[in-house]
Amino acid sequence: MPETKSAAWNAALHPRDRFGRFIETGAIVSLWSTPGLFRVRRPLGGSRVSVEPVFGGEPRTVAADRVQVIPALSPASALEREHAGLNNIVTSPNTAEEVAKAVDRARKAIAKVHGVPDVVPVLPVITQVDRAGKLPAAGEYLVSPSPGGAAEPVSLFISPTGVQPALTAVHEIGHVLDHLLLGAGRDWFATSGRGEPVHVDDDLTDWWAAVERSKPYQLLRLMQLRLRNKDTVHWSVIRHPSTGEERPVSVTRGEVDYYVSPREMFARAYAQWIALRSGDPVLLQLLKNDIERGFGNIISGLSGWYPRQWPEEDFAEIAAELDAIFAARGLLKGAQS
Incomplete structure (x- = not known):
C-alpha cells in the first residue's frame, strides 16, 4: 500500500x-x-x-x-451530576482573590452536606456592582424580573471588603437554592413573603414554624413591635469587646424588617446549617463571631445587636427541619464531623 x-x-x-x-x-x-x-x-x-x-x-x-x-x-468536562449546580457558580480571573477563595470554601462545605443538581445556570461571581453608586454591604444574589414576572438569575455579588466572605458566600448560595431548587416550578423564591402575612411554600412550613419558635426570631418581632410608629429605637447597651467601652445600641425599622423576612431567615439558617454540618473550621469561627455579636457583651437589654444567627441550643430544631427538606429531595449526605 x-x-x-x-x-x-x-x-x-x-x-x-x-x-x-x-x-x-x-x-x-x-x-x-x-x-x-x-x-x-x-x-x-x-x-x-x-x-x-x-x-x-x-x-x-x-x-x-x-x-x-x-x-x-466546557462541553468535554465530566461533571459530577450531584454537584452540577455548584460547578455552575463560577469565578474568573477578574474575581478578587479573597472572594474566589471564599466561594471555593463555600462550595466545598456545601458539597460535604448535600448535593446540588443541575438547576443553577452559569452564575458568575462578581465583586463589583454599580446600582446608582450603591453597593450591598456584604453580598447579594442579583436577579432581574422577566416579562412574565419570574425572577431570572443574573450573578452573585460578594464584597471583597466584607469581614466574613466565606460565610457570606454560603449565605448567598442559600438564596440561590431558595430560588432555583426549592422554588423550582414557580419561578420565584420558596420563601416569597416579607412581613405579614408570611407566605412560604408548603414544604417549608415546618421549618418556618421552628424559626418562629426560636429566640432570635422572637427578639426581632419584639423589635418590630417597639418600632411600630418609629424609625429608630434604643435597644440595648453593650460593652465593646476590644476597648471595654459601654456603647448604646439602636435598631431601625428597615433593618429589622429585612432580618425578619423569611427569605433572609432562610439564607442565614442555611449558612449556619452548612457551617455546622460540614464542620468547616473557618465557617464555624465566623458563625461564632456573629452569634457573639448578637448575644455577647450585653450590659442591658435582650440582645447586643440584631440577632442574625442562632445560639447552638436554639438552632437544633431548625437544623433538623433543613435536614428533612434536603433529605426529601434525596440530596442530604448527613451530618459531617
Whole structure:
C-alpha cells in the first residue's frame, strides 16, 4: 500500500488559552480584564478566537492569550451530576482573590452536606456592582424580573471588603437554592413573603414554624413591635469587646424588617446549617463571631445587636427541619464531623 502522510500540525489552527489549554468550540471562557463569561464560537487562524457573551451580546474576536477556559463548564468536562449546580457558580480571573477563595470554601462545605443538581445556570461571581453608586454591604444574589414576572438569575455579588466572605458566600448560595431548587416550578423564591402575612411554600412550613419558635426570631418581632410608629429605637447597651467601652445600641425599622423576612431567615439558617454540618473550621469561627455579636457583651437589654444567627441550643430544631427538606429531595449526605 502506498504510504500516506498526515497533514502537518498547524499550531495556529489549535489555539491555547493563557494557561496552555486548548480552546475548543463551545467552551465557556473568561477574558483577561473583561467582566463576564463568554462562549467560544470557533477558533480562528493566527491565534485568534471568536467569542460571544453567554448572556447575550455581540460576538467579538480576541487574542487567544487573553482567554481562560473554565474547565467545569466546557462541553468535554465530566461533571459530577450531584454537584452540577455548584460547578455552575463560577469565578474568573477578574474575581478578587479573597472572594474566589471564599466561594471555593463555600462550595466545598456545601458539597460535604448535600448535593446540588443541575438547576443553577452559569452564575458568575462578581465583586463589583454599580446600582446608582450603591453597593450591598456584604453580598447579594442579583436577579432581574422577566416579562412574565419570574425572577431570572443574573450573578452573585460578594464584597471583597466584607469581614466574613466565606460565610457570606454560603449565605448567598442559600438564596440561590431558595430560588432555583426549592422554588423550582414557580419561578420565584420558596420563601416569597416579607412581613405579614408570611407566605412560604408548603414544604417549608415546618421549618418556618421552628424559626418562629426560636429566640432570635422572637427578639426581632419584639423589635418590630417597639418600632411600630418609629424609625429608630434604643435597644440595648453593650460593652465593646476590644476597648471595654459601654456603647448604646439602636435598631431601625428597615433593618429589622429585612432580618425578619423569611427569605433572609432562610439564607442565614442555611449558612449556619452548612457551617455546622460540614464542620468547616473557618465557617464555624465566623458563625461564632456573629452569634457573639448578637448575644455577647450585653450590659442591658435582650440582645447586643440584631440577632442574625442562632445560639447552638436554639438552632437544633431548625437544623433538623433543613435536614428533612434536603433529605426529601434525596440530596442530604448527613451530618459531617
